[in-house]
Amino acid sequence: MTPPTRPIVEFHDVTVAYGRRPVVWNVDLVIDEPCLFGIIGPNGAGKSTLLKAALGLVPLVGGEVRFFGEPLGRVRSRVGYVPQRETVDWDFPVNVMDVVLMGTYGRLGWFRRPGDRERRLARECLDRVGLADVAGRQIGRLSGGQQQRVFLARALAQQADVYFLDEPMAGVDVRSQERIFHVLDDLKAAGRLVVVVHHDLRTAAEWFDRVALVDRRVVAAGRTIDTLTPENLQRTYAGHVDVLDELAQAIAARGRTP
Amino acid sequence: MTSAAGILSYNTVVVAVGVAAVGFAAGVVGSLCVLRKRALAGDAAAHATLVGVACAFLATGRRDLATLLAGALVAACAGLGMLVIVRRFTRTRDDAATALVIGVSFGLGITLVSGLPAWGYANSAGLEQFLLGHTAALTARDAWLLGAVAIVAVAAVAAILKEATLVAFDAAFAAATGWPVSGIDYAIVGLVALMVVAGLPAVGAVLVTALVVIPPVAARFWTDRVGTMVVLSGLIGLAAAAVGVAVSATRPGLATGPLVVIAAAAAFAFSFLCAPHRGWIARRAEAARGLTVRRGDSDGETGR
Numbered sequence: 001m002t003p004p005t006r007p008i009v010e011f012h013d014v015t016v017a018y019g020r021r022p023v024v025w026n027v028d029l030v031i032d033e034p035c036l037f038g039i040i041g042p043n044g045a046g047k048s049t050l051l052k053a054a055l056g057l058v059p060l061v062g063g064e065v066r067f068f069g070e071p072l073g074r075v076r077s078r079v080g081y082v083p084q085r086e087t088v089d090w091d092f093p094v095n096v097m098d099v100v101l102m103g104t105y106g107r108l109g110w111f112r113r114p115g116d117r118e119r120r121l122a123r124e125c126l127d128r129v130g131l132a133d134v135a136g137r138q139i140g141r142l143s144g145g146q147q148q149r150v151f152l153a154r155a156l157a158q159q160a161d162v163y164f165l166d167e168p169m170a171g172v173d174v175r176s177q178e179r180i181f182h183v184l185d186d187l188k189a190a191g192r193l194v195v196v197v198h199h200d201l202r203t204a205a206e207w208f209d210r211v212a213l214v215d216r217r218v219v220a221a222g223r224t225i226d227t228l229t230p231e232n233l234q235r236t237y238a239g240h241v242d243v244l245d246e247l248a249q250a251i252a253a254r255g256r257t258p
Numbered sequence: 259m260t261s262a263a264g265i266l267s268y269n270t271v272v273v274a275v276g277v278a279a280v281g282f283a284a285g286v287v288g289s290l291c292v293l294r295k296r297a298l299a300g301d302a303a304a305h306a307t308l309v310g311v312a313c314a315f316l317a318t319g320r321r322d323l324a325t326l327l328a329g330a331l332v333a334a335c336a337g338l339g340m341l342v343i344v345r346r347f348t349r350t351r352d353d354a355a356t357a358l359v360i361g362v363s364f365g366l367g368i369t370l371v372s373g374l375p376a377w378g379y380a381n382s383a384g385l386e387q388f389l390l391g392h393t394a395a396l397t398a399r400d401a402w403l404l405g406a407v408a409i410v411a412v413a414a415v416a417a418i419l420k421e422a423t424l425v426a427f428d429a430a431f432a433a434a435t436g437w438p439v440s441g442i443d444y445a446i447v448g449l450v451a452l453m454v455v456a457g458l459p460a461v462g463a464v465l466v467t468a469l470v471v472i473p474p475v476a477a478r479f480w481t482d483r484v485g486t487m488v489v490l491s492g493l494i495g496l497a498a499a500a501v502g503v504a505v506s507a508t509r510p511g512l513a514t515g516p517l518v519v520i521a522a523a524a525a526f527a528f529s530f531l532c533a534p535h536r537g538w539i540a541r542r543a544e545a546a547r548g549l550t551v552r553r554g555d556s557d558g559e560t561g562r
Contacts, residue, residue, distance in 0.1 A: 073436075094427060102427070108420075
């Protein structure tokens with residue numbers, strides 16, 4: 001008898017509200033195999049909120065999120081996180097290595113300080129994002145793209161099985177974007193699930209294996225090629241006239257991808 | 259130890275060492291407080307202490323330091339609790355809520371402390387010294403108590419420095435990786451309340467926040483590492499406290515608190531002007547050389 005396969009991540013009827021105002025509601029989403037998964041939608045659609053709900057950073061009004069069939073509290077060390085870059089003070093007195101080491105704190109637990117093993121791991125992670133040579137630099141003296149890669153390296157140091165990234169490509173130069181994308185692709189190849197909140201439709205079609213189109217609820221989800229259809233995009237972006245141009249390009253890009 | 263001349267009596271030396279230890283611990287704890295951007299909470303706790311001092315005296319009729327400071331600690335925590343309640347239930351913003359708690363609790367404290375003699379509590383004289391700080395009245399026994407509190411606070415910071423730094427830098431990541439962010443926040447603010455109370459006899463309720471806030475801000479100019487900043491901030495606090503005690507001991511008319519704060523402010527001014535890299539002169543010199551701070555490396559990227 002084969003054991004029942006447990007989805008890596010499942011959202012069941014998730015509703016989140018800030019105060020009395022619901023931000024996302026009745027979200028059902030199941031991701032059952034390692035892939036690059038994009039959460040796509042217009043500004044204010046609740047994409048980041050959905051991510052934070054999965055990580056337990058905002059309280060759920062209803063529903064639940066499970067990882068490997070378990071509640072988050074029991075599998076936290078298997079879940080990695082890259083927050084939006086703007087959420088921290090980059091003038092903070094830490095250097096690049098210090099930040100990456102923070103990824104090891106979860107496994108270290110209370111009071112234990114990172115040692116040689118953690119430093120070796122952190123150096124390895126920095127190498128993977130191409131920042132080994134700035135390990136000793138104060139984090140404010142990095143470009144936006146480098147800062148984003150530091151955050152990615154910190155997540156790598158978590159050695160997780162599922163990664164959540166919140167707008168990792170926002171305000172990031174093309175070189176860094178490519179580097180980040182390659183790292184994510186390697187993670188997928190190593191059997192990890194990578195979930196990315198992303199707002200750029202043009203790149204979405206070429207980067208993600210699967211996507212969910214979100215506008216306060218899930219409009220459509222599935223394989224990218226089946227999901228990014230003109231009809232679905234119209235439904236997701238209805239009322240967002242400003243993105244019509246992007247939309248046209250996305251559809252064109254989709255035509256080019258096999 | 260006792261000098262016959264009485265210039266440096268055993269008592270004076272022990273008090274100076276005890277208060278200097280408090281200065282060190284205040285600087286160490288203050289680093290966490292400033293990095294977590296909770297400086298105003300320290301101010302709210304400080305201004306609430308007077309009520310506690312007065313109430314502890316009213317309740318016990320005793321004037322020994324341990325009793326009064328225990329009352330001050332309870333009041334400081336109550337002030338912080340009030341801050342949380344005002345913020346959560348009246349939707350008042352952080353700054354306004356802090357100003358409200360400071361004003362109300364301090365007004366109440368002043369009324370109590372200044373009203374006690376008039377209400378027939380003749381032996382309450384001396385409580386008003388907690389307003390501006392006065393080390394001349396401290397005994398060696400008091401100093402040992404303050405020193406013990408300082409050691410406990412420094413040990414606590416040493417124990418949770420890793421966790422506190424993580425929360426101060428990126429609370430969302432800390433929460434996502436399973437750390438109890440509000441618990442660590444309570445620990446930081448609780449330590450601040452403890453140091454505000456320990457600083458009370460020497461620096462006074464009005465100015466004691468300065469002993470928690472100025473040293474870390476000054477220390478930040480010299481280093482880009484949390485660990486170095488914590489130690490440096492402690493040393494600046496120690497020096498400021500020692501200078502304040504020494505000067506007020508030789509000029510009996512001067513309250514200790516303002517002198518401590520002036521000494522700390524001098525350290526800040528010196529750091530702001532002269533620190534390498536982050537100091538004003540260094541930055542002006544760099545600008546004059548036409549070298550804007552280079553962000554990014556050979557990638558040829560430009561910063562935000």
